[in-house]
Amino acid sequence: MRLHSAPKSGNGYKVRLLLGLMDKSVEVIDYNTKGGETHSPEFLRRVNPDGKVPVLELDDGTMLPESGAIMLLLAGETPYLPNDHVQRAQIFRWMFFEQYSLLPNLARPRLWRMWEVEMTEVREVQLAEIFKQGYRALGVMERHLEGHEFFVGGRPTVADVALYAYPRVCDEGGYRLGDYPNVRAWLERIEDLPGYVLPPGQG
Ligand SMILES: N[C@@H](CCC(=O)N[C@@H](CS)C(=O)NCC(=O)O)C(=O)O
Structure with a gap:
């Protein structure tokens, strides 16, 4: 492969x-x-x-x-994708949430900075809305992590891996996670897992 x-x-x-x-x-x-x-x-x-x-x-x-x-x-058949149908559906739910509500809002400001996109007035207005929606999505994660160590079934699954990537590098786009202590603690739990790989540009 x-x-x-x-x-x-x-x-x-x-x-x-x-x-x-x-x-x-x-x-x-x-x-x-x-x-x-x-x-x-x-x-x-x-x-x-x-x-x-x-x-x-x-x-x-x-x-x-x-x-x-x-x-x-x-x-496949690993514990990262449990067999239980309800747990699987919850995993898909978080992966779809990541693609629709989280990723576009967390990735765009990072990409604009990385590619040194000119910040026109129109883009500044767009950016404010993007941050609003991005922080809203982070809030959804923050509330779910109140009382949950991982997103589904009490152990790491592909849902956690999918959700981890963009919050971990969102400071590169100007996000601050100060108001999201549960998200920050969960990011650290992922980083403690055996075999953890550092994000792009950090390893
Ligand atoms: N939904 C896709 C999104 C893939 C995506 O946006 N990839 C970016 C890199 S992170 C890309 O290839 N961008 C180049 C382009 O769109 O021209 C996924 O989760 O794989």
């Missing part, structure tokens, strides 16, 4: 973190997303028509895009 990714990709990091926690490794092929490498005709045709990483290339050449789908495949 090979992982098509990008050095600073938070979604690629989710997959690398899960692999580390499961004591597995795969070959990684990195692309320059800022330079548009994932939109070349070759990449769109052969790797992912959506022009994004991560993509897991299986041994038979099958390409599997989307970090969530990749993690569900890799977690």
Whole structure:
């Protein structure tokens, strides 16, 4: 198997973190997303028509895009994806929440800073709304973690791995987690897990 990714990709990091926690490794092929490498005709045709990483290339050449789908495949029968149907549904619930409510709001300010995007008046207005929605999503996590060590079933699952990546690096976009003590304690619990892998640019 090979992982098509990008050095600073938070979604690629989710997959690398899960692999580390499961004591597995795969070959990684990195692309320059800022330079548009994932939109070349070759990449769109052969790797992912959506022009994004991560993509897991299986041994038979099958390409599997989307970090969530990749993690569900890799977690397979391990404790990172319990068999219990209700627990599984809760895991999916948190992964969908991450993709819709959390990721876009936490990733965008980081990306704009990383790519040195010009902050026009329009973008400043957008940024204020993004922070509002991002802090709202962090609040949902903060309240759930009141009395829960991990998101589902009292032990780490793919839901935690999916939810971890962007809050861990959100300070790079200007977020501050001072008002989210449960989130900060949970981030530290993840960091204490055997096989933990540092986020992009920190390892
Ligand atoms: N829903 C996708 C999002 C993938 C995504 O947005 N990837 C970014 C890197 S983190 C990317 O490839 N961006 C390049 C582009 O969109 O051109 C996932 O979870 O894998």
